[in-house]
Amino acid sequence: MHAFVEPLMVLLVLVNLGLLSVRRMAWCIRLAGVQGALLGLAILALAPGAEPEPHVWYLAAAVLAIKALAFPMFLRRTMRTLHLRAWVEPYIGYGLSLLAGLAALLFSLWLGSRLAIPGLHLPPLLFPAAFTAFFGGLTMLVSRKKALTQVVGFLAMENGIFLFGAPTLAWGSTWMELAVLLDVLVAVFVMGIVVHRIDRTFDSIDVGLFCSLRD
Amino acid sequence: MSGLDALLTPLARLVLALALAPLLLGVVNRTEALVAGRRGKPLLQVYFDVAKLLRKGAVFSTTTTWAFGLGPTLGLAATAAALLLVPQGGLPGPVSFSGDFILLAYLLAAGRLATLLSALDTGSSFEGMGASREAAFAALAEPALFLALAALAAHRGGLSLHAMLAGSAPGDLAALEPAPALAALSLFVVLLAENCRIPVDDPTTHLELTMVHEVMVLDHGGPDLGLIEYAAALKLWLYCALVAGVLLPSLPGGLWPDTLAVLAVILGLGVAVGLVESAMARLRLNRVPQLLTWAAALSALALILKVWEAGS
Amino acid sequence: MELFLCALVLILAGGSLGLVLRGRTGRLAGPLGILAGSGLGLVAVLRLLARQEYPRLDLAWGLPVGSFSLGFDPLTLLFLLPCFGLGLACPLYGLGALAHEPERKVRSHWFFFSLLVAGLALVAVARDGFCFLLAWEVMSLSPFFLVSFADEKLEVREAAWTYLVASHLGVLALVAMFAWLAGAAGSTHFDALAWAAPQLAHTWPLFLLALAGFGAKAGLAPLHVWLPEAHPAAPSHVSAFMSGALITAGMYGVARILVLLGPGPAWWGGLLLGLGLLSALLGLAQGLAQGQMKRLLAYSSVENAGIVFLGLGAAHLAARGGLAPAALLAAAGALLHVLNHALFKGLLFLGAGAVLHGAGTVEISSLGGLLKRMPRTGALFLAGTAALAALPPFNGFFSELLIYLGLGQAGMGLRSAGSLAAWGGMAGLALAGGLALAALAKAFGLAFLGEPRTPAATRAHDPGRAELAAMLLLALGCAGMGLAAPWLVTVLAPAAAQVAHLPGMAALDAARDAQSLLRTVLVAALPLPVLGLFLWALRRRLLAGRPVGSSPTWDCGYARPAATMQYGPASFADPLASALGPASGIQHDLARPQGLFPRRAWHRVAAPDLVLDAVFRPAFGAALWAAEHLKWLQHGRIPLYVLSILAALVAVLAWVLA
Structure with a gap:
């Protein structure tokens, strides 16, 4: 299974670059789902031993169900009920966002070569892929106008952290992992409701409008 | 393979390319027709067209000068000269040296300048428009092409096209190597852009305002147009051969099986182009640069991975 | 050495005599003196190059500081070539172009021109910091008077001032650099400086000062601001000399400093490479947006300076990484590009001058159809265009090929950051190539092809014999240097080895490999012209005896097409400018037609310099x-x-x- 780790990481990086450069909200959400699915597969591929044990399967299935299916469905419903326009509306151009993604990758690679954590043997590319997801999510948070895209950015960041933690999972404590997953689920729901509130208050979810809340 | 064979086989494959290039366009057209539920033109239609055009007279615009003849002649000459450098089926091209990909790119650029000047020579706004778009897209495709080839060079450890496209694709597949796959994808996008295919340009459109390449040759007719059509077929073959080289670098099967395999992959790429054209709509013109940036980013990713791999 | 000094004396004597003499002899003395001197100088330089002799000369000097030391080495000889080469072509052109200008102006013009040529030559041979700065000052001041030839125009005076300010800010950095180094060495002689430099604790401030001072002269972004102002304002043969030869002084300076300071840390190479890339891409992005031919060419000089620095940076990086062959390829490519650029940019500026003379303007939006009206200029301009676009088999291709090869080998041989820098340089150079092609297709295609957009363009005509001869000389140089490229690599190898601090043997081996490679490349590039000619003949054969008609260009059935409806410079640049975003610096001033009976509407497009603004x-x-x-x-x-x-x-x- 370990042979699949590297291609999976490359795919994750690609999905990240994609997240940064798509124009349509629908695609943005779809890609977030794909990222979740890849994460589920990565958990399987990272599992020790030739054949993953049952609880790894459970965890992977839970990740797939929540990150790849539940979140996108929920975000899509939010989009529908708010009658959002189809476009992502970035502050910086798509090409520049893409370059920012590549820069994030380079920085993560450099960071990975500098940050040797003793006693921790990560599979190749896992660290850069995780941190690219993290920085890519951050970039989305700062460079997009709509609150919904920021939820997606937050998800991407969370996926990065989750990926980074994946190989250090004490493989017995699936319950804890599931608990974390559920926390995130609740967070996304809360954010969804907040987005609704924002929409009702401002008639838009452009976070640029928040500055009108100043004294 | 004996010494003489090593010399003759690339030449034979070059001749094969020169002879079969129009067929590749036929395959693309037939694929599109079949997907659309039509019967389509004959597979050999491009041969008929070129033969007919070469037998015709011509009408020249009163505005034009001798520069008008540069496009058809130098355009074809440049493409053919570039084809000399392309390895086909694991063997080096008839001419091969370290850095030949640079000559390839600049030969194609020479052909492009000739075509642009021919278009501008007519003084038509349409043709000026086409020339400006072609210049823009080609300029943006250039880094994607170079980055893809650089990634292959870093992957296979050589600066000639032969070294980049030789090696073991089956081994790459088994090792799940991402770099060649990314480079191939990127090259395929460059192929679509440089050969004026959907989603960048629609070769079958009938509205001048939406054309890129076709509008540049509006005023060409007769033998000129014949040469241009043939050059377009050769160019498509050239790029398909490059992509085929990444997908299928070498086979140990002997002369004939190898040749057949290469032909199959190149024609298969023609089918792929046809499928893309059937499945996709044309991009809005201002979205094309983004597509090409994406292609460059894919190759850059491949390259970064290779450099990082070598460093760690 | 004697021959070289004779050449200098001839040049200066010509200029000074012209100032004293009256009438026709006064007009002719200056240009003829410069021509003869440059010819002699060229012979001297070629002889020294062939014999690989590097004589020196130290003379007494009445001043308390410095000494009058001259000397030759491979680097100096190389940079004398564009000076004397364009010293042959530009006065020849000016001889014809200034024939009808008032005598008073022409005589002082040639005086300052002779000062410029002699000063530039002295800069290259000076072996003493003080002597160097003195020559540099003469060389920097005289263009001020040359640029302000048409001083009745406000924009010309402003351009001359911009030039003066920019070049003196540069000198400031150079004086500081030499003073610092000389303070450490206790002498201003280059030998002493070279001895003292490695013993300094920090050489990087010196390198940065030199880069600022010399970069400003060479047109390295972001210090390039004087080029797009001064080049269009100057008479065309002066623009040609400034662009082809004067800016090489800056490149020479950086190369010389790299030699004097000894092998520096690798990041110097990275910095040179990065600034070169910035210059190349910014120069093109801005050049593409220009509507004025000479401004466009000036930005193209910024681009080419960038390519030279990119090559030097790659050479430095590769040499520090222990890759001697890659370093030699990149350095030789950069130096060859200096020579090539002198030839084709000289040719193109002279061509633009011919257009200015023939059609009265170099605004592309007022030109068109010039190829029919000035066929000789058009053909020569096209040759320069192809050379500048680095199309095989012209000379520009071979220098860029060498740089590409150097970058590729460095990319494969170096580790992590160095490797990425080299590959990034290659991708950037590729983008620059594509953009250059678009910019040049615009410059040639819109000005020389199609229909004339104004009556002035309709009345355009070829210039006189002297002007055409000057352009022909440079065009032959472009073609000849392309064919001679394999041999030139070995000639350039000593200078390249000097810049990159390579051991002689390694450089020699690498040069020999490069030579055989370039021979193959030349053979591989030949099918293009051969097949092209064959197809041209075939096309004529096929059309012979067949009905060949002529009609107006297809206009989509529109009844009254006008020449001004052709695609213009702004529309041609638009797709790329919008893809490049703010980097092109295009500014639109758009007033849309309003109402049922619109009165006035306009769309003005301008592209002022980004850094300047x-x-x-x-x-x-x-x-x-x-x-x-x-x-x-x-x-x-x-x-x-x-x-x-x-x-x-x-x-x-x-x-x-x-």
């Missing part, structure tokens, strides 16, 4: 503001001035003696 104008505005507010110091009361002198004297004495 964003950095230098505000900076000089601030300086001006400060000066305005310090005006109270200039009150005009003499006793108070004397008092302040006294106060300063007392203060200094007290400070020194305390």
Whole structure:
């Protein structure tokens, strides 16, 4: 299974670059789902031993169900009920966002070569892929106008952290992992409701409008 | 393979390319027709067209000068000269040296300048428009092409096209190597852009305002147009051969099986182009640069991975 | 050495005699002196190159600092070539172009031109810091008078001032650099400087100072601001000389400093590479947007300076990484590009001058259809275009190929950051190539092809024989240098080895490999012209005896097409400019037609220099503001001035003696 780790990481990086450069909200959400699915597969591929044990399967299935299916469905419903326009509306151009993604990758690679954590043997590319997801999510948070895209950015960041933690999972404590997953689920729901509130208050979810809340 | 064979086989494959290039366009057209539920033109239609055009007279615009003849002649000459450098089926091209990909790119650029000047020579706004778009897209495709080839060079450890496209694709597949796959994808996008295919340009459109390449040759007719059509077929073959080289670098099967395999992959790429054209709509013109940036980013990713791999 | 000194004397004598003599001889003395001197100088340089002799000369000198030391080495000889080469072509062109200008102006013009040529030559041979700066100053000042030839025009005067300010800010950095180095060495002689430099604790401030001073002269972004102002304002043969030869002084300076300071850390190479890339891409992005041919060509000089620095940077990086062959390839490519650029940019500026003379303007939106009206200029301009676009088998291709190869080998041989820098340089160079093609297709295609857009363009005509001869000379140079490229690599190898600090043997081996490679490339590039000619003949054969008609261009059935409806410079640049975003600096001023019976509507497109507007104008505005507010110091009361002198004297004495 370990042979699949590297291609999976490359795919994750690609999905990240994609997240940064798509124009349509629908695609943005779809890609977030794909990222979740890849994460589920990565958990399987990272599992020790030739054949993953049952609880790894459970965890992977839970990740797939929540990150790849539940979140996108929920975000899509939010989009529908708010009658959002189809476009992502970035502050910086798509090409520049893409370059920012590549820069994030380079920085993560450099960071990975500098940050040797003793006693921790990560599979190749896992660290850069995780941190690219993290920085890519951050970039989305700062460079997009709509609150919904920021939820997606937050998800991407969370996926990065989750990926980074994946190989250090004490493989017995699936319950804890599931608990974390559920926390995130609740967070996304809360954010969804907040987005609704924002929409009702401002008639838009452009976070640029928040500055009108100043004294 | 004996010494003489090593010399003759690339030449034979070059001749094969020169002879079969129009067929590749036929395959693309037939694929599109079949997907659309039509019967389509004959597979050999491009041969008929070129033969007919070469037998015709011509009408020249009163505005034009001798520069008008540069496009058809130098355009074809440049493409053919570039084809000399392309390895086909694991063997080096008839001419091969370290850095030949640079000559390839600049030969194609020479052909492009000739075509642009021919278009501008007519003084038509349409043709000026086409020339400006072609210049823009080609300029943006250039880094994607170079980055893809650089990634292959870093992957296979050589600066000639032969070294980049030789090696073991089956081994790459088994090792799940991402770099060649990314480079191939990127090259395929460059192929679509440089050969004026959907989603960048629609070769079958009938509205001048939406054309890129076709509008540049509006005023060409007769033998000129014949040469241009043939050059377009050769160019498509050239790029398909490059992509085929990444997908299928070498086979140990002997002369004939190898040749057949290469032909199959190149024609298969023609089918792929046809499928893309059937499945996709044309991009809005201002979205094309983004597509090409994406292609460059894919190759850059491949390259970064290779450099990082070598460093760690 | 004697031959070279004779050449200098001839050049200066011609210029000075022209100042003294009257009438026809006065007009002719200057250009003929420069022509003869440059010819002699070229012979001297070629002889030294062939014999690989590097003589030196030290003379007594009445001044308390420095010494009059001259000397040759491979680097110097190389950089003398564009100086004397364009010293042959440009005066020849000017001889014809200035034939109808007032005599007073022409005579002083040639005097300053001779000073420029001699000063440039002295800069290259000077072996003493003080002597170098003196020559540099002569070389930097004389273009001010050359640029302001048409000084009745406001924009010409402004351009001349921009040039003067930019070049003197550069000199400031150079004086500081040499003073620092000479202070450490105890002498201003280059040998002493080279000996002292490695013993300094920090050489990087010296390198940065040199880069600022020399980069400003070479047109390295973001210090390139004077080029797009000065080149269009100057007479065309002066623009040609400035672009082809004067800016090489800056490149020579950087190369010389790399030699003097000894092998520096790898990041110097990275910095050179990055700045070169910035220059190349910014120069093209801005050049593409220009509607004026000479401004476009000036930006193209910025691009080419960038390519040279990119090559030098790659060579430095590769040499520090222990890759001698890659370093030699990149350095030789950069140096070859210096020579090539002198040839094709000289040719193109002279061509633009011919257009200015023939059609009265170089605004592309007023031109069109010139190829029919000035066929010889058009053909020569096309040759220059192909060479500048680096199309095989012209010379530009071979220098860029060498740089590409150097970058590729460095990319494969170096580790991590160095490797990425080299590959990034290659991708950037590729983008620059594509953009250059678009910019040149615009410059040639819109000006020389299609229909004339104004009556002035309809009446255009070829220039006189002297002008055409000058252009032909350079065009032959472009083609010849392309064919001679394999041989040139070995000629350039010593200079390249010097710049990259390569051991002689390794450089020689690498040069031999490069030579055989370039021979193959030349053979591989030949099918293009051969097949092209064959197809041209075939096309004629096929059309012979067949009905060949002629009709107006297809206009989509529109009844009244006009020449002004052709695609213009702004529309041609639009797709790329919008893809490049703000980097092209295009500004639109659009007034849409309004209402049922619209009155006036316009769309003006301009592309002012980004760096000038964003950095230098505000900076000089601030300086001006400060000066305005310090005006109270200039009150005009003499006793108070004397008092302040006294106060300063007392203060200094007290400070020194305390």
